[in-house]
Amino acid sequence: MEYCDYLGAEIQRTKTQEGANLEEITMKTVCQRVYDHYPDFDLTHKKDFIKSTVKSVCIILSFVSEFKNSWYVTPGMRQAKTHIEGPSLKLTKCLLGMNRRDIRMVTGLLTGHCHLNRHLQLIGIAEDPECRWCLEDEETSSYVLTECPAIARVRERHFGSSVLNPEDVKRMQPRKLCTFAKEFVPYWMLRIQI
Numbered sequence: 001m002e003y004c005d006y007l008g009a010e011i012q013r014t015k016t017q018e019g020a021n022l023e024e025i026t027m028k029t030v031c032q033r034v035y036d037h038y039p040d041f042d043l044t045h046k047k048d049f050i051k052s053t054v055k056s057v058c059i060i061l062s063f064v065s066e067f068k069n070s071w072y073v074t075p076g077m078r079q080a081k082t083h084i085e086g087p088s089l090k091l092t093k094c095l096l097g098m099n100r101r102d103i104r105m106v107t108g109l110l111t112g113h114c115h116l117n118r119h120l121q122l123i124g125i126a127e128d129p130e131c132r133w134c135l136e137d138e139e140t141s142s143y144v145l146t147e148c149p150a151i152a153r154v155r156e157r158h159f160g161s162s163v164l165n166p167e168d169v170k171r172m173q174p175r176k177l178c179t180f181a182k183e184f185v186p187y188w189m190l191r192i193q194i
C-alpha cells in the first residue's frame with residue numbers, strides 16, 4: 001500500500017504548489033507520476049482506485065481555486081477582506097471547532113455583519129452609526145477591534161498593544177478573537193440574530 005502514501009504525498013505536493021495551474025494538473029499527469037515512482041510494481045489492478053482518487057482531488061482543487069478567485073474579484077465585502085486573508089481551510093477548521101454562538105460572534109466581527117451600529121444603520125435598524133463605547137467614530141468592527149480608545153486596555157491585556165492593525169486581526173486565532181470580544185461585547189449582542 002506504499003503507493004497510496006505516495007499518491008497522497010503527490011497530491012499534497014501539488015496542492016501546496018504556489019500558483020499551481022489546475023489546467024496542467026491532469027489526472028493523466030498525476031497518475032503517470034505514481035506509475036513512474038514504482039516502475040517495478042504492476043499497479044494495473046489499482047488503476048481505477050488511483051483514477052477515482054485523483055479525480056476527486058482535482059474536483060476539490062478546482063472548487064478551492066474557483067472560490068479563491070471569486071473572493072478576490074467579487075466587489076464589496078470590504079470588512080471581510082480587511083480582516084480575512086481569503087478562503088482558508090485552517091480558519092474553517094478552527095471555526096468548526098467552536099460552538100454556534102462563538103462562530104456567529106467571530107464571523108460577525110470579521111465580516112462586519114453583526115450588531116455594531118454602522119451595520120445596523122446600513123440595514124435600517126439604527127439611525128446613528130456612532131461607537132457606543134467612545135462616541136468618537138463610526139462603530140465598525142474594524143474600528144472596534146483595532147482602534148476604539150475605550151477598548152484600548154482590553155486590547156493591551158490580550159495582545160500587548162492598545163492599538164492593532166487589520167493584519168493583526170488576519171493573523172488572530174478565532175478563539176483568541178472571541179475571548180477578546182467577549183470582554184466588551186454585551187451578552188445580548190451574542191444572543192439576538194439579525
Ligand SMILES: [Zn+2]
Binds near residue numbers: 131149
Ligand atoms: Zn469606540
